[in-house]
Amino acid sequence: MRAGAALLVAGAALASAAASAEPRRLVPTIQPLGLVVRELGGDRVGVSVLVPPGASPHIFEPQPSDVESLVAARLIIEVGGGLDGWVHPLLAAASAKPERLTLLDLPGLEPLPAAPGGHVDAGPHDAAHRLDPHAWLDPIRVRDVLVPALAAKLAALDPPGGAAYAASRDRFVARLTALDAEIRATLADHGRSFLAFHGAWRYFAKRYDLTEVGVIEEAPGEEPTPRELGALARRARDARVSAILIEPQLSPRIAQMLARDLGVALVTVDPSGDPSDPARASYTGLMLWNAQAFARALEGAAR
């Protein structure tokens, strides 16, 4: 028993030594970036995501242990736009100098502006913080910009894997093209107007011709005043919104109150994904799951 336990401990130490020597250790800040890079890199890469499943990057508080996962990182994959600015002091604390890939900075991404009056995180790069960070929720931006940029970056970090990454990129691009068609089919013949808990869905809405009637909180934690809630309820009635979109990472309390007032349902959408739920454990799976949730929420809404 004792010897077995000692072996287990030795095994764990070896495993952690192997992990810290991992030459292709990638650290995405948020789960959906982790889903994309896992799907692309397969078993050639080691991926550890900073924001755990079930947590929101908007209100994430890094722990000292997060510094450790950065020490061995070769590549940080971040969103930008103030969403995951908390990674910069972590990098400084880890005195790590990994390469960085920032979604909103990628050529061709064409970020949307942040909503006027929306929450702006304090930070050194003020202009960047006026962008809407949720670009990963547009499968076409992921297909045309993020996936090719990541494949090129992985090939540069790991030249012997170049052909594997290129093949993986091409298969992924084909899946994303099919996903786009499937989302369009899923949302066809539905209403177009939706009311979301927070302002995550503008890239998705723009791509699929949906109309955001309003959001309860522009960024999580910014609770609306009663007056703002009243105005939102009027807009929701005018648009015949038949459901309010909530998210697993955020408290539904205010949405529940508003849904009672309006006599509408709550429908869960998920901007992040969750590796422990098979339906949301890949990027394409997650986005189809979201499209189906939108379709339920758009039943009966104004066209």
Ligand SMILES: [Zn+2]
């Ligand atoms: Zn968000």
